[in-house]
Structures are given as structure tokens and as C-alpha cells.
Amino acid sequence: MKIYFTVDDKGYLDGWGSTPSYAEGEIELDIEDDHDIFTSDSSxxxxxxxxxxFDEERQQQLIEEYEREKNKPTDIERLEMALMELAMYTINGGKE
Incomplete structure (x- = not known):
């Protein structure tokens, strides 16, 4: 099977498809129909x-970035925390 892809400045895939897109720098490669790229993160x-x-270290980095982002408080949660801090500050008479 032929795939067509582009790479970033470090050589990592930043997109691929089964038909050519004619993007600048696109690479054509013939791979097996059951290649692992079809069941993993192409980046x-x-x-x-x-x-x-396949770069396992990059996979781990991407997983860690995803987990950090997923566990980051939302804007609403940050606002709620700020309001709680303000309320506690007010209740305590301006003392932390």
C-alpha cells in the first residue's frame, strides 16, 4: 500500500493519507497493509x-503532555478557585 506524508523539521510525520495531496515536500512510501502506523499515533x-x-520516547512525551493538559484546571475551575480564595480572605478579615 502506498501512503503519502509530510514531515516536520525533525523528520516526524505531521500528516499522512492514502492519496496524494501534492503538498510541498510530500513523500510517497510503499508499506505493508498491516503496518503499525495504522494502529498508532502517526506523530x-x-x-x-x-x-x-517508531519513536517510543516521543510517544511517552506526547502522553505526558496530554495528561498535563487534561489535568489542568479549566477557566471556570480557576475562576471558582480564585473566588474561594477571595471569600476566605474576606472571611478572615484580610488575613491569609
Missing amino acids: CWKYENGKLV
């Missing part, structure tokens, strides 16, 4: 020496 794959290489 963890790097194009090196004419082959796709």
Missing part, C-alpha cells in the same frame, strides 16, 4: 533513511 513515527521508525 510518533519518524522518516529516516527511507523507512518509518
Whole structure:
């Protein structure tokens, strides 16, 4: 099966498809129909020496970034926390 993809400045895939998009710098590569790229995050794959290489360290970094972002308080939660702090400050007569 042929896939068509582009890479970022470090060689990591930043998009792929089964038909050409004719994007500047697009690469065409023939891979097996059951290649692991079809069941994993394509942004963890790097194009090196004419082959796709999976980068486990990048996968772990992306997972950690996702978890940090997922666990970050929303704007509403931050507002609620600020209001609670203000309320406690007011209740305590301006003392922390």
C-alpha cells in the first residue's frame, strides 16, 4: 500500500493519507497493509533513511503532555478557585 506524508523539521510525520495531496515536500512510501502506523499515533513515527521508525520516547512525551493538559484546571475551575480564595480572605478579615 502506498501512503503519502509530510514531515516536520525533525523528520516526524505531521500528516499522512492514502492519496496524494501534492503538498510541498510530500513523500510517497510503499508499506505493508498491516503496518503499525495504522494502529498508532502517526506523530510518533519518524522518516529516516527511507523507512518509518517508531519513536517510543516521543510517544511517552506526547502522553505526558496530554495528561498535563487534561489535568489542568479549566477557566471556570480557576475562576471558582480564585473566588474561594477571595471569600476566605474576606472571611478572615484580610488575613491569609
